Amino acid sequence: MSEKPNPKKAKTKIEKELEALKKANDAKDKFISILSHDLRAPFTSILGFSEILINEPLLPNTEKLEYLNYIHEASENQLQLINYLLDWSRLQTGRVKIAPKKINAQALIYNCVSSLTGNAIRKNIEINVEAEEELNIQADERLLMQALTNLISNAIKFSTTDKEINIIAKHFNLELAEFIIKDEGIGISDANKEKLFKIEKMFTTEGTKGEKGTGLGLSLVKEIIEKHGGSLWFYSELNKGSEFHFTIPNSRKTILLVTNKTDEKKQIESAVNQNFTDYQLKIMDDGYSAYSSLLQNSPSLVITQHELPLMDAVQLVKLIRKEERGRRLPILVIVEKLNEEIKNMYKDLSVKAFIEKPLEEDAITAEFKTYLH
Numbered sequence: 001m002s003e004k005p006n007p008k009k010a011k012t013k014i015e016k017e018l019e020a021l022k023k024a025n026d027a028k029d030k031f032i033s034i035l036s037h038d039l040r041a042p043f044t045s046i047l048g049f050s051e052i053l054i055n056e057p058l059l060p061n062t063e064k065l066e067y068l069n070y071i072h073e074a075s076e077n078q079l080q081l082i083n084y085l086l087d088w089s090r091l092q093t094g095r096v097k098i099a100p101k102k103i104n105a106q107a108l109i110y111n112c113v114s115s116l117t118g119n120a121i122r123k124n125i126e127i128n129v130e131a132e133e134e135l136n137i138q139a140d141e142r143l144l145m146q147a148l149t150n151l152i153s154n155a156i157k158f159s160t161t162d163k164e165i166n167i168i169a170k171h172f173n174l175e176l177a178e179f180i181i182k183d184e185g186i187g188i189s190d191a192n193k194e195k196l197f198k199i200e201k202m203f204t205t206e207g208t209k210g211e212k213g214t215g216l217g218l219s220l221v222k223e224i225i226e227k228h229g230g231s232l233w234f235y236s237e238l239n240k241g242s243e244f245h246f247t248i249p250n251s252r253k254t255i256l257l258v259t260n261k262t263d264e265k266k267q268i269e270s271a272v273n274q275n276f277t278d279y280q281l282k283i284m285d286d287g288y289s290a291y292s293s294l295l296q297n298s299p300s301l302v303i304t305q306h307e308l309p310l311m312d313a314v315q316l317v318k319l320i321r322k323e324e325r326g327r328r329l330p331i332l333v334i335v336e337k338l339n340e341e342i343k344n345m346y347k348d349l350s351v352k353a354f355i356e357k358p359l360e361e362d363a364i365t366a367e368f369k370t371y372l373h
Contacts, residue, residue, distance in 0.1 A: 046070075049070055099296075100249075102136050103136065103251070106132070108148065112148045112149045113127050116152055123160070124162050125159055127167065128164060130168045131167070132170055135170065138248075144248065147220070147225060151221060152167065155181050155185065159183050159184060164184060165181070167179070168180040176247040177249075179247075179248070182241065182243040184240070186239060187237050187238040188236040189238055225248065231246065231247050254297060255272060255276070255281050255301045255302075255368075256284065256299040258302065258308060259308075259334065265283055275365050275369075282299065286309045287308045290304070301329075301330050302331045302332070303331075303355075304331065304332070305334045330353070333353070333354050336357055337357075338356050342354070353371075
């Protein structure tokens with residue numbers, strides 16, 4: 001027997017939905033109002049200083065330089081605000097697609113710190129990095145670099161001279177890595193804490209040396225982190241400093257097998273499942289698919305059949321070596337019968353390990369142990 005409609009309950013539900021929509025609309029209007037002001041305000045000064053420079057050719061060079069510096073700084077801030085706004089909007093609407101790949105956490109941090117070295121030197125701020133060397137994450141490199149750079153930039157901006165900033169990257173749990181950016185700066189007031197990530201309550205605070213900001217950066221950081229399936233949180237005490245934490249998915253250690261032979265797939269899968277349980281086996285049937293996979297997630301080891309459809313193993317290894325930066329990826333080649341001709345094909349490609357058919361699980365395991373730590 002179907003339940004009788006309850007008009008009172010339906011009315012209450014509609015009222016709640018209308019109230020939620022009204023709040024969302026009010027927040028949108030407030031955000032547009034703040035944004036309109038922030039987009040327009042600097043142009044009055046930019047135009048004013050530009051007119052002075054045009055109409056007063058006899059101004060002293062020191063004054064000209066001062067006005068030009070202001071125009072340059074204000075223009076940079078406006079460009080950053082527009083870029084942040086476009087990125088935030090695209091993430092909200094799904095027009096920016098997250099393209100995750102395997103990234104080394106330590107390398108990512110050093111790249112971000114490198115781009116901000118000048119800012120830190122000007123304040124004599126020491127940046128300490130403590131990151132697990134083998135910690136790899138699965139993320140969109142451009143977006144995550146943008147988020148991390150923003151957090152480190154804020155730590156510099158709100159720190160006084162001769163202070164330290166500590167950046168830590170470590171395992172949070174089996175699935176996630178944790179990044180921590182800790183400063184000894186001016187901290188965040190209780191009033192500002194609650195509106196920190198709310199786009200409709202966007203606000204800006206000058207840095208300790210008068211550095212300007214857009215007020216949109218942390219909202220964008222939060223959006224980027226959450227789109228990756230992570231979380232962002234912080235601790236802060238006024239005049240003592242702030243500590244921002246975020247999590248991002250770990251990149252699982254993988255072994256890439258490239259073969260279209262069913263028996264080889266079964267044998268190698270068995271060897272991995274029994275002896276290398278902390279590794280995930282990815283199987284590709286041809287060289288083209290394998291190369292596409294490698295661009296997204298760099299494995300710890302590649303095992304490839306010598307003869308492959310679409311792209312043979314020699315072509316695949318050449319492409320891999322061409323893309324490599326730093327450490328060479330270990331590659332094992334499965335051959336019917338090993339001879340000097342085959343060895344010479346791979347000689348200049350730093351491939352010295354071969355497994356002859358028929359495959360034996362003990363031989364596979366022994367070779368894997370040589371390259372997997």
